[in-house]
Amino acid sequence: MTALTTTTSRAAAGDLAQVTDEALISLVASSDDQALAELYDRFGRVAYGLALRILRDETLAQDAVQEAFLGVWRSADQYLPERAKASTWILTLVHRRAVDLVRRENLRRGEPLEQAPEPIAPSTVESEATLGFRRRVVQEALKGLPTEQREALELAYYGGLTQSELAERLGQPLGTIKSRMFMGLARLRDLLNQAGLEESLR
């Protein structure tokens, strides 16, 4: 659209849809706003869903997503592809912003996942199917964890609770909480890797 005229150097490179996430960050590092727009198209939806889950407030969730994407814009030159996938880097920024905000606002936190609203999203776009599939994979993986590990992960990640708050809330020693988070996250990593493998073998 209007942005097309501002970044003529890249116009002939063709469709940004073909560019990897990592390469887009590299373009963002050279102040390419269309590359930022493409990253938003890829991750904005997930980012907003996550921020809304944590913050339970549309305005605050928008703030968190906006700050996170501006963080991508400002610090793209510090992204190290050998350290993290681009998606991990971006979603880590989004999560960080949302957690900072929820703590600053001191909102009610850590309600059980089941009580959170599950809005029915319109399934008209193609990416909806991909998102739905990933959601099922992650939820299945979570179900594969021992209950107390799953609970610790969910309260920390979706609730924004600190480990000390978790210990207090669950009435467990800090060491127990640390170990549940570690075991749970390591197991989740393995389960997601497995699922990713199966997906790619399909």
Next chain:
Amino acid sequence: MAADPHSLVAAYALHALDNQEGHSFEEHLAVCERCRGELAGLREAAAGLAYGVAGPPPPPELKERILAQARSERENVASLPARRRNWTAPLAAAAAIAASVAIGLGVWTATRSSGENAFTQVLAKPGAKVIGMGGQGAVTVAPSGEAALLLRVPRAPSGKTYEAWIMQPDTVKPAGIFRGKDGTTVFKIHGRVPRGAVIGVTVERAGGVNQPTQKPFAATEAVT
């Protein structure tokens, strides 16, 4: 309480440390290879949790707001001297560019924006091949062994230069130095590139050296 800092890596990946705990863990992280390695995998798993949420799409105006803000920040910095960054980051970022993009972009830049240059001259020879450099650029080699390099790197910092190498299993020959410029750099390789050789690029002290002092940050596949 001097708890074992290794035990905090998962909590850190989940952002479940308070500010003070977070800072002290980061100090530990700076010196602990093991935790950095562990963190990479745990962060990826944590980010995966983001996909476990169902929610409505963001309002359409959010995208426009983000882009408008980003553009206004770009205009504010445009008049300042080009941002100089730490030396490794842009190289690492450049490494992430997919080969197809770099080649497509670079060849396009080389052939369109700057007209005739070393790269297009070699590329125009009958039988010339283009070999990617892991996403950072490309080399074109004519059947005669004449070659030119196209690379997306930032300008070399003061006191440093890029140096190209013709690398064979038993010999490594210097193939010229260049400073690079932001955007795409085109450079004519000095000497002939035989079959089976690899073209690599390192960063060396200004003036260049006779043998590379480090592993190339960009290299082609072997020339066929």
